[in-house]
Amino acid sequence: MSGGDQEPGRYYVGVDVGTGSVRAALVDQRGVLLAFADQPINKWEPQFSHHEQSSEDIWAACCVVTKKVVQGIDVNQVRGLGFDATCSLVVLDKQFHPLPVNLEGDSRRNIIMWLDHRAVSQVHRINETQHSVLQYVGGVMSVEMQAPKLLWLKENLRETCWDKAGHFFDLPDFLSWKATGVTARSLCSLVCKWTYSAEKGWDDSFWKTIGLEDFVADNYSKIGNQVLPPGASLGNGLTPEAAKDLGLPAGVAVAASLIDAHAGGLVIGADVRGHGLSCEGQPVTSRLAVICGTSSCHMGISRDPIFVPGVWGPYFSAMVPGFWLNEGGQSVTGKLIDHMVQGHAAFPELQAKAAARCQSVYAYLNSHLDLIKKAQPVGFLTVDLHVWPDFHGNRSPLADLTLKGMVTGLKLSQDLDDLAILYLATVQAIAFGTRLIIEAMEAAGHSVSTLFLCGGLSKNPLFVQMHADITGMPVILSQEVESVLVGAAILGACASGDFASVQEAMAKMSKVGKVVFPRLEDKRYYDKKYKVFLKLVEHQKEYAAIMKGD
Numbered sequence: 001m002s003g004g005d006q007e008p009g010r011y012y013v014g015v016d017v018g019t020g021s022v023r024a025a026l027v028d029q030r031g032v033l034l035a036f037a038d039q040p041i042n043k044w045e046p047q048f049s050h051h052e053q054s055s056e057d058i059w060a061a062c063c064v065v066t067k068k069v070v071q072g073i074d075v076n077q078v079r080g081l082g083f084d085a086t087c088s089l090v091v092l093d094k095q096f097h098p099l100p101v102n103l104e105g106d107s108r109r110n111i112i113m114w115l116d117h118r119a120v121s122q123v124h125r126i127n128e129t130q131h132s133v134l135q136y137v138g139g140v141m142s143v144e145m146q147a148p149k150l151l152w153l154k155e156n157l158r159e160t161c162w163d164k165a166g167h168f169f170d171l172p173d174f175l176s177w178k179a180t181g182v183t184a185r186s187l188c189s190l191v192c193k194w195t196y197s198a199e200k201g202w203d204d205s206f207w208k209t210i211g212l213e214d215f216v217a218d219n220y221s222k223i224g225n226q227v228l229p230p231g232a233s234l235g236n237g238l239t240p241e242a243a244k245d246l247g248l249p250a251g252v253a254v255a256a257s258l259i260d261a262h263a264g265g266l267v268i269g270a271d272v273r274g275h276g277l278s279c280e281g282q283p284v285t286s287r288l289a290v291i292c293g294t295s296s297c298h299m300g301i302s303r304d305p306i307f308v309p310g311v312w313g314p315y316f317s318a319m320v321p322g323f324w325l326n327e328g329g330q331s332v333t334g335k336l337i338d339h340m341v342q343g344h345a346a347f348p349e350l351q352a353k354a355a356a357r358c359q360s361v362y363a364y365l366n367s368h369l370d371l372i373k374k375a376q377p378v379g380f381l382t383v384d385l386h387v388w389p390d391f392h393g394n395r396s397p398l399a400d401l402t403l404k405g406m407v408t409g410l411k412l413s414q415d416l417d418d419l420a421i422l423y424l425a426t427v428q429a430i431a432f433g434t435r436l437i438i439e440a441m442e443a444a445g446h447s448v449s450t451l452f453l454c455g456g457l458s459k460n461p462l463f464v465q466m467h468a469d470i471t472g473m474p475v476i477l478s479q480e481v482e483s484v485l486v487g488a489a490i491l492g493a494c495a496s497g498d499f500a501s502v503q504e505a506m507a508k509m510s511k512v513g514k515v516v517f518p519r520l521e522d523k524r525y526y527d528k529k530y531k532v533f534l535k536l537v538e539h540q541k542e543y544a545a546i547m548k549g550d
């Protein structure tokens, strides 16, 4: 059947593993979310910059949420299952048991998380090689990718981990293996995080040069020598064991997965007709998806490869088949906002007041800003308070993990007004970071006219409005708030055979919801603040140079 013909009672389950929680949704053929469940997951930070998780813990959470969303339906109507997840590194031994990625030898913690920055020395050495594969990650490999983390394991946990390891998975691929027993990797994870080329495969010389020749010797069996496009059906579908864990029938089609940002990125395929948007008459390449959770990822596609310094990619077919992808990013955005708000002296007062009104702290802060803004637009409250948001280094477009956060304009006050304005300045700084990434992408050949926002931060109206005002572009929100999950369900829908391609499923299942237009009358103000924003990083580099000198 083609997805054009809507058949009642055909469901797909999408599972999205974010940094802080696992979510699942039951989705129908029109992309309507019928049930949703979430569950927090454990994170460990045994040392500064070391971030670890447990694959068993994550799988258990996937099972809990999946069982919840299919409760009360005839599970035989579930036609496909799709996973997306953060691009964290999962390590298993030859019998597929977890291996410790830590000095304590705790094998429960067998995942080095994407935001882990332990492999700084390793990534410097990899970048010093100037190997040609680096052209396809914006010219500079990130410490958040898998090659430096693998090298760290070899150099630091030789006996307890490296020598015993049988399988290194990207988390999305671990989940599809756990569901099907098929170890094939998704093209998405291997291309974006592991230097695999959709056209040329693995590059032996890269692994030999960086000291991981072991992978070449065994024909890449530990990191993947069978590669499938996202959405392809894996093996015979759900194994009986996984089916029992998830509360679904054995044999349900399971898709080759996507990284979480890439599942969110499928929102750009929505049919935009009838919303008065400039992108209606333009190619899909004029749309930029920004997936905003713990981090933000900026996904832009093109027909031909575009090399953007400091922006990951170009990656062929890693998100939308047949298109090249560039991926800009900010390593901490939601995490930064939480950090600034929760670390402020007035946070306990904020919590108490928000709880009294049964509101989230962010809803309370947004209404508080509206109260104190007087006659001016809310954004003007930060005329003398500026933030540089790289508290965890800069992912794009400066690709400099040594950069730090900055705040200028602090006073002695520690009250709720002060907290609210600092929160606003932080949200604005994140939006200025997006503007900087878009400018870099446009300078290299992209032409962006419309933003599609999704992820947890897109539920914050202030965050959305600031992205519109500061970039000067309309921001589209999906009809389904949990649109990353619709992306995961699209994978399941493709694997089931109900849609012929990811493109067809995107067009049918991604839907435009609210459109937020920029307040163009505020442009002059934001242009001035952007000038200050750029000065901040220039000054930070000058300070570093002064301190390095004699």
Ligand SMILES: Nc1ncnc2c1ncn2[C@@H]1O[C@H](COP(=O)(O)OP(=O)(O)O)[C@@H](O)[C@H]1O
Pocket (backbone or CB within 6 Å): 017, 018, 019, 020, 021, 292, 293, 294, 295, 333, 334, 335, 337, 338, 360, 362, 363, 455, 456, 457, 459, 460
């Ligand atoms: N309703 C909301 N209002 C404001 N911020 C929100 C809301 N929901 C989530 N967030 C923010 O979004 C971030 C988490 O987004 P999420 O997509 O769940 O992250 P992840 O996928 O990394 O687990 C957090 O920093 C949180 O503060």
Ligand SMILES: O=C(CO)[C@H](O)[C@H](O)COP(=O)(O)O
Pocket (backbone or CB within 6 Å): 018, 019, 020, 085, 086, 087, 088, 114, 192, 259, 260, 261, 262, 292, 293, 294, 295, 296, 297, 327, 329, 455
């Ligand atoms: O690197 C990434 C995608 O390429 C993501 O930032 C990482 O996977 C974490 O995502 P999230 O902020 O949604 O938890």
